[in-house]
Amino acid sequence: MLDNQLLLELAEKYGTPLYVYDYEIIERNFKALREELSKHLADFKIAYALKAAPLADLCSFLNSLGAIFEAVSIGEVYTALKADVEPSKIIFDGVSKSSHEIRKAVELGLQSIHVESLDEIFDVASEAERQGKVQNIGIRLNLDVEVETHKGLKTSTRYSKFGIPLYRFKANIEKVLGLKSISVKGLHFHLGSNLRSERPYIEALKKILKLLHASKELAENLAYVDIGGGFPAQLGKTLEMASKLGVWIRNVFLNEFPCLMIIVEPGRFLVAEAGVLLTRVNYVKEIYGKKWALVDAGMNDFIRPALYGAKHKIECVSCRETRQETYSIGGPICESTDVFAENVSLPMLSRGDILVLKEAGAYGISMASNYNQRPRPAVISLYKSQVKIVKKREILAELLNL
Ligand code: LLP
DSSP states (O other): OOOHHHHHHHHHHHOSSEEEEEHHHHHHHHHHHHHHHHTTOSSEEEEEEGGGOOOHHHHHHHHHHTOEEEESSHHHHHHHHHTTOOGGGEEEOOSSOOHHHHHHHHHHTOSEEEEOSHHHHHHHHHHHHHTTOOEEEEEEEEOOOOOSSOGGGBOSSTTSSOSEEHHHHHHHHHHHHTOTTEEEEEEEOOOBSSOOOSHHHHHHHHHHHHHHHHOHHHHHHOOEEEOOOOOOSOHHHHHHHHHHHHHHIIIIIHHHOTTOEEEEOOSHHHHTTTEEEEEEEEEEEEETTEEEEEESOOTTTOOHHHHHOOOOOEEESSOOOOOEEEEEEEOSSSSTTOEEEEEEEEEOOOTTOEEEESSOSSSSGGGOOOGGGOOOOEEEEEETTEEEEEEOOOOHHHHTOO
16 A cells, blocks of 8 residues: 555655556456456457556556556557557557558457557458458548547547447448458447446447448458446446446347457556655745645646646645645646645745646556656555566657667
């Protein structure tokens, strides 16, 4: 468990900014979701969306728990393979794949390639033909389903760049099913991230049901429906959504197509709560009556507050002071959006104090950059009191490596 004393020790030993993951929380979340889904579904898989935190060590951990993997670039595929994940457990997604990525994916014999345009289907088919293979594919559909979340996290509305619109796929089904070097094994959608209800999933699945009723040949060939990610970080909320969704899928969807496997692709839910970002206070200053605590982590290390206005709880792990003060927390980057929180109440801070940003395990290290020529932070994992460095802190020389 990540208590303050331990976090403080890790910050002292490994330096800051520092990501720390508690794998026991990841294990708890994975098992809880699996248990909930297994109450309703006989055949399902949990595919970890690597983009949330593409750490090879984490992939081997999740592999040992029975996860499969969803990758959106050859880099993510490579990460999973380096973690000894079998190619047959990797789904390769991605809205704009290069021909190099398609060639590699077909060569590797991945579980399936999810395609997002008709042209991509033809490209995968001709690459597979060139390699003398039959490639399993999944069709990512744009189902025009509205979801309740930040506008930057909606991915299946008609205004979004993702997927093949239903009408276009319908009009070309026969042509696609006629291609000899591909086999359409799956239908896929990903509605958005950080969703709050199971309702949009059900709306999407109803559209899929209609599609399957309209094309017997498609339905007969199909092995799975992949309903994407989107579960929120909170365990209770996710289990509630999974339960309602599971009941509906069993009673309605599988009632009509009982042989289909269901795939879910959680990223945030599995890792967000498990990860925190530790940062040290460099300076405390006042500007026209507003108190700033300026820390050593920046938006290059953790971009969610700057990019989505995301609110992440911040606590002081080193403070002994009981008097409280109101602070805004800013980073070292030369951008006014490099602010982690505005006007939060914390114990009185001074130089050297260590703060923790909570729920930073998803889309934290994965979205870190070298902006302002800053080396990216180290990542530590903790499992049953075993501490491991899973990603070294970048050093200055590495900034010029390539
Ligand atoms: N599957 C696909 C095809 C996806 O595009 C995504 C996320 C997931 C699964 C996993 O979604 P999750 O379960 O994590 O919601 N950077 C943003 C999140 C972007 C998510 C993009 N796609 C953030 O920090 O909130």
